[in-house]
Amino acid sequence: MSxxxxxxTLSGAGLFMLSSLFxxxxxxxxxxxxxxxxxxxxxxxxxxSFNAVxxxxxxxxxxxxxxxxxxxxxxxxILAKMCYHAVLMLLLxxxxxxxxxxxxxxxxxxxxxxxxxxxxxxxxxxxxLSLLSTIAAxxxxxxxxxxxxxxxxxxxxxxxxxxxxxxxxxxLDWAVQWKYAFVLLGLNVVCFSLSVILFPYLWRx
Amino acid sequence: MWSVFPSRSSCFHTxxxxxxxxxxxxxxxxxxxxxxxxxxxxxxGFLVDVPRLDILNETIRNLFFHVxxxxxxxxxxxxxxxxxxxxxxxxxxxxDLLAKIFVQTGMVFGVAGLSTGMLWAQYTWGSYWVPDPxxxxxxxxxxxxxxxxxxxxxxxxxxxxxxxxxxYNIFAFVMMVIFIFILPRMTSSLHPGNGGNPAFSSYDxxxxxxxxxxxxxIGWILLGLWISExxxxxxxxxxxxxxxxxxxxxxxxxx
Numbered sequence: 001m002s003x004x005x006x007x008x009t010l011s012g013a014g015l016f017m018l019s020s021l022f023x024x025x026x027x028x029x030x031x032x033x034x035x036x037x038x039x040x041x042x043x044x045x046x047x048x049s050f051n052a053v054x055x056x057x058x059x060x061x062x063x064x065x066x067x068x069x070x071x072x073x074x075x076x077x078i079l080a081k082m083c084y085h086a087v088l089m090l091l092l093x094x095x096x097x098x099x100x101x102x103x104x105x106x107x108x109x110x111x112x113x114x115x116x117x118x119x120x121x122x123x124x125x126x127x128x129l130s131l132l133s134t135i136a137a138x139x140x141x142x143x144x145x146x147x148x149x150x151x152x153x154x155x156x157x158x159x160x161x162x163x164x165x166x167x168x169x170x171x172l173d174w175a176v177q178w179k180y181a182f183v184l185l186g187l188n189v190v191c192f193s194l195s196v197i198l199f200p201y202l203w204r205x
Numbered sequence: 206m207w208s209v210f211p212s213r214s215s216c217f218h219t220x221x222x223x224x225x226x227x228x229x230x231x232x233x234x235x236x237x238x239x240x241x242x243x244x245x246x247x248x249x250g251f252l253v254d255v256p257r258l259d260i261l262n263e264t265i266r267n268l269f270f271h272v273x274x275x276x277x278x279x280x281x282x283x284x285x286x287x288x289x290x291x292x293x294x295x296x297x298x299x300x301d302l303l304a305k306i307f308v309q310t311g312m313v314f315g316v317a318g319l320s321t322g323m324l325w326a327q328y329t330w331g332s333y334w335v336p337d338p339x340x341x342x343x344x345x346x347x348x349x350x351x352x353x354x355x356x357x358x359x360x361x362x363x364x365x366x367x368x369x370x371x372x373y374n375i376f377a378f379v380m381m382v383i384f385i386f387i388l389p390r391m392t393s394s395l396h397p398g399n400g401g402n403p404a405f406s407s408y409d410x411x412x413x414x415x416x417x418x419x420x421x422x423i424g425w426i427l428l429g430l431w432i433s434e435x436x437x438x439x440x441x442x443x444x445x446x447x448x449x450x451x452x453x454x455x456x457x458x459x460x
Contacts, residue, residue, distance in 0.1 A: 135356070138360070139356060139359050140360070142359075149373065153380050156380060183387070194375070201368055
């Protein structure tokens, strides 16, 4: 989509994450408690996702939307958007985890579960924000509105994924963890299907 | 009990684009019932015999006010959710208005539930706010609905506003359900009804509490519907007024 024609969006989101990571590193230097480590990670990812996903709809001009309108149906459009955002967020959070854990040393006892949590969390963010940024775009494209709309809606997702990743660092048993993983997966499915169902109503003006 | 009747023709109809202005009417008997039930709950809530439990003591009476507010709020939000779905299916402007009004009334009850809960927490837990999943869930759910109001206010085009806010309302409702009903059950919570803390079911033996609790719930819900009805009528009148002054070739206010 238009992001590749205008690489500023992609590099902008990556650079935003990198600089906020670095600001955190410079100001905090060392984190020894897993809960704070996880919280900081998710805050950075949350704001990165706002930047990465929100830009994408803001950049779509009215005439280009009209062009899409003649080409495909709304479900295809939002599916494509969500897949693209999910891949983008996955890449960003992979890079995020790698850089973050290099800057702030932390031993992760259950790496598999940690990555599951990190990945599912970021795809969930992408799904919710895909729809919400369309809403914000309809209401005059402002980022403040997206933050107001997004934060309460995203909180369950952030809470569950931070609980999952924190428990993974502590190396909790799967018997405790499965329900978090299950709910996180469920949240992804709910957000995904809600977006597909609701988007067609927003499509036409 | 809750019906939407299409009204007879009104003199303003010719001016407005809105052809079907309906009246929303809560039957008179139910209004009287809501007054009686709410007053009954207020009086009996303080007078009825309650079980003596450790720590809770007399604060158990908060059940009549706090829990009933939440029930009324959830009921009104469900109504709003239903009207939003109805709006998306039919495009009926009335449903959009009703969805908005139910959110507003629901939020009044939400704030009531939150403040009664905070008062209760101060006496039982020793602090107005504790980091509890249920409390945070409730607060965030209210934030989501506040965001709904902000979203509505930020848009001027009526059709776009109705669509967009209906979509957001549905999203917010689903997240509220997850936040209030699913997440608190995953972690331990101090809140009654979670993690072995006594809740309503443990008072089952005590029928005197039920005698107040159920009427109180019904009373507050009816009151909520009544407030919504009044608000709906006021907003409809405002709309007619606007349509009239916009469409009329003669400017009555003289400028």
